[in-house]
Amino acid sequence: MVVSASQRRLIDVVRVLYARTLTVRYRGSVLGIAWSAANPLGMAAVYTAIFGHTFVPYYDGSLLRYGIAVYIGLALAGFFIGGTSQALPSIVSNADLLNKIHVPFAAFPLSTLAAWGFQQVVATLPLIVVISLFINHSVLHVVALIVPLAGLAMLAVGVSMLVSGAQVFFRDIAYMYELATFLIWVTSPIFYPAGIVPAAVLRLLAFNPLFPILESVRALVLTDAWPSAQLYALSFIDGALALAIGVAAFRAMRPQFMDLL
């Protein structure tokens, strides 16, 4: 792949900003990662204590399986919601810098998301891989996780670019995005089984791009079966689509940024 000069510069800038965020925010980065690891575990335990008995029939009568399903949901949704919410103000909060030095705009949401993603991946992915190997003894299932996780990463990048760009125009987007993340949270089967949702509503939930990602990852980790081809394909396609839309919207908005910063 040929990398142009402007792409190389973008990569360089993303790398130094990413390093800055990691050093400044997670100075005790071990502590930061420990917190990110403990947080979904603790939350999963709380959800299991409260909803476990009600939902256990959907998980072969096993509370532990419900707990793992919730943990996966929390880890993936946490990556997406936390990362995009942090990326949202990243361009506006660097307005001062952008008025003095020419820096590629995309470097701000990308480096913010990358720093958050690094922490989340280190904190949660190893455990998910171990659980998967423990349950179905299949390396192939672990390898197959790449597709929905790539979908999740692309989804997060696309949405980050979209919302960070939109915030330049409308500073109240932050509040609206908070509402949107709550909607995403409720309409994703994070702590409830998709099976309890009436069929008519479920068809609507399938438009939530997190839905196929969550369900694919869960199928791969919790069962030795394979997710349905449609679900599996959608987990990637939704992400790619979000990325394409996010990048296109960002390019369209970009010429007006400096006027409003």
Next chain:
Amino acid sequence: MIALRDVSLERRTREEYAHDLKGRLLALATGRYRHPRRRAVLSGVDLAIPRGQKIGIIGANGAGKSTLLKVMCGVLEPTSGTAAVEGRVAPLLELGAGFDGDLTLADNIVLYGVLLGVERRDIESRIGEILRFAELTDYERLPVRTLSSGMAARLGFAVATAVDADILLIDEALSVGDESFRAKSRARIEALWHEERTVVLVSHDLSLVRTVCERAIWMERGRIVADGDPNDIVARYVRAVDEAAIETLLRSRVDV
């Protein structure tokens, strides 16, 4: 080489642009939305600066001098016209604009250097040299926020001038730090000056423009009103300012 062709820049007046989606939607729905007015900051600027030329820009506050520099370093894009800049630009505009107070001096050198357009490996190999010039070697592992503002300015100057640039854009303050460092920074600027570098200097120090520049332009209300020999341009500018001052003076006496 810098070539600005018919460059105009308009900006929305900040007061009129509402950064509020709910308000905007309501205004659109009720038909009360008006496009914010645009104010011309630069209009029809034509300017070709050949490689190696030292050029000074003079004019009153708000004439568009700094905006013109921002167009040259790529921070602002012209609304119409084209701005072509060949070569690496070192903007000595606000030194240390990219510093992060929580990072160490070494990390900040890399951060600021990369933001200024130097490749990461390149700047990493020059951390020692930059610290030595700024006389801050002992502080390498301390966060920048522990530095005094003068020391931070020295560091900013050291990084910005370590960039191996073809074009220097300078806005006012050339001298930073205390008396001894000021002499050193002046010496470095002079060293940069004598090489094959293009220099664009914005300054209110007219004698400086006259002595160090070989060409000057005078800007007023976003336009270039005169372009030529610095002695000539500065003299005309001073005369115009004097005349305007006398006129104001006379008018105020008539009013009395």
